[in-house]
Amino acid sequence: MASNYQAPRGTFDILPAAGHARRRIEATASQVFARAGYEPIATPIFEDTELFERGVGRSTDIVRKEMFSFEDKGGRGITLRPEGTAPICRAYLEHGMHKLAQPVKLSYGGPFFRHERPQAGRFRQFHQLGVEAIGTDSPLADAEAIMLLSDLLGELGVPGVELRLGSLGSPAARSAYLEELKAHLRAHEAELSKDVRERIEINPLRAFDADDEGTQGVMASAPTLVERLDGDDADHFAEVRGLLEAAGVAYAVAPTLVRGLDYYTRTIFSFVCPELGAQSEVGGGGRYDGLIEQLGGPPTPAIGWATGVERVLLALGEQDEAASRDAFLAVADPGQRKRALALVSELRNAGLSAELDLAERSLKGQLKHADRIGAARVLILEADGTAQLRDMRSGEQRPVEAGALIEAIGGERG
Numbered sequence: 001m002a003s004n005y006q007a008p009r010g011t012f013d014i015l016p017a018a019g020h021a022r023r024r025i026e027a028t029a030s031q032v033f034a035r036a037g038y039e040p041i042a043t044p045i046f047e048d049t050e051l052f053e054r055g056v057g058r059s060t061d062i063v064r065k066e067m068f069s070f071e072d073k074g075g076r077g078i079t080l081r082p083e084g085t086a087p088i089c090r091a092y093l094e095h096g097m098h099k100l101a102q103p104v105k106l107s108y109g110g111p112f113f114r115h116e117r118p119q120a121g122r123f124r125q126f127h128q129l130g131v132e133a134i135g136t137d138s139p140l141a142d143a144e145a146i147m148l149l150s151d152l153l154g155e156l157g158v159p160g161v162e163l164r165l166g167s168l169g170s171p172a173a174r175s176a177y178l179e180e181l182k183a184h185l186r187a188h189e190a191e192l193s194k195d196v197r198e199r200i201e202i203n204p205l206r207a208f209d210a211d212d213e214g215t216q217g218v219m220a221s222a223p224t225l226v227e228r229l230d231g232d233d234a235d236h237f238a239e240v241r242g243l244l245e246a247a248g249v250a251y252a253v254a255p256t257l258v259r260g261l262d263y264y265t266r267t268i269f270s271f272v273c274p275e276l277g278a279q280s281e282v283g284g285g286g287r288y289d290g291l292i293e294q295l296g297g298p299p300t301p302a303i304g305w306a307t308g309v310e311r312v313l314l315a316l317g318e319q320d321e322a323a324s325r326d327a328f329l330a331v332a333d334p335g336q337r338k339r340a341l342a343l344v345s346e347l348r349n350a351g352l353s354a355e356l357d358l359a360e361r362s363l364k365g366q367l368k369h370a371d372r373i374g375a376a377r378v379l380i381l382e383a384d385g386t387a388q389l390r391d392m393r394s395g396e397q398r399p400v401e402a403g404a405l406i407e408a409i410g411g412e413r414g
């Protein structure tokens with residue numbers, strides 16, 4: 001019975017069988033966040049377009065090509081949030097959180113929107129879970145944030161995860177480095193691909209990702225930003241590394257690691273599952289010491305990350321799963337329906353999962369339905385007020401006392 005409509009390109013419906021694994025991921029993340037003191041925050045799904053232009057950066061692919069932007073009925077430029085960090089910094093300033101004890105540690109989750117070309121692991125509406133620690137430049141905050149994502153992925157059981165770590169230094173160090181890199185590229189122009197050659201001035205870092213042999217040869221001898229870090233930037237990076245080592249978090253320094261958002265400074269990191277292929281990053285983030293100032297606030301260093309729920313699901317190879325119920329309440333006689341409704345509520349209040357027939361089926365139909373929805377046991381309420389407990393796996397049936405129904409079901413759960 002196909003309708004005339006389909007979910008828009010790059011989006012998907014989360015059907016019940018796939019919803020269970022997502023709930024588990026969200027519940028695990030909530031626990032991990034709460035245990036580490038990252039308090040929940042939620043910001044609107046849409047924001048003023050300018051927030052992302054200023055925050056994420058006008059030269060990024062996200063702002064140039066991927067935002068779902070529109071004018072609202074009041075003529076305001078609005079954008080469906082492509083990421084969560086700029087909105088959280090906006091909220092931090094709007095609610096005077098800089099007056100609270102620092103750092104302010106926040107956690108969030110929800111849908112995000114980017115108009116990208118859809119492929120495995122890449123969607124136009126996707127879901128992130130993330131944290132931000134705002135108001136400290138201590139390397140301890142970097143190490144703690146990275147450790148938190150490592151712990152979350154570990155607790156979720158994501159296999160084969162590798163941590164790549166880099167540092168972009170301060171904006172001044174970065175621009176000095178970019179000049180040096182451009183000079184290196186210009187000196188080897190003839191060996192570069194046309195694409196890379198045309199982008200020397202706009203985005204020289206892209207050359208590190210090129211897949212042609214000529215460019216790769218040139219890049220093998222190119223200077224890297226990590227080698228050029230000095231002074232406080234170098235010390236900061238060394239401290240982050242030392243702390244991660246002390247905490248037993250394995251990483252590889254990725255001297256050419258770059259990220260798709262302009263606000264990063266110093267530490268950046270990426271958790272990848274190489275097995276996922278092209279979209280192998282399950283989560284990543286970094287420090288953004290200049291963003292809050294950029295948005296009109298006081299200088300406020302901060303760090304955070306986000307993980308993509310769909311990527312985590314892919315990495316877990318999560319199968320759809322059927323729900324199971326502790327019990328189904330069937331009535332042998334329609335006169336027992338009121339009692340069934342009261343009982344189902346009692347069972348649920350006792351923490352058990354229980355359902356009753358909402359379609360007024362015959363007893364045979366109810367048993368069939370109970371089987372279909374995966375009920376472990378059926379409690380059959382007889383016309384004379386007695387009850388029978390039927391084990392759906394063995395087919396055994398035995399009478400239970402009216403006063404002992406909950407214990408009978410709860411006690412046999414498992």
Ligand code: HAM
Binds near residue numbers: 128283
């Ligand atoms: P991001 O790297 O753009 O960072 O996104 C974080 C994660 O979201 C990625 O590692 C990936 O798993 C997932 N993701 C991104 N785009 C898509 C997509 N189109 N489809 C499916 N999954 C996707 C940020 O968004 C930063 N706000 C992270 C951050 C927080 N940095 C500091 N604080």
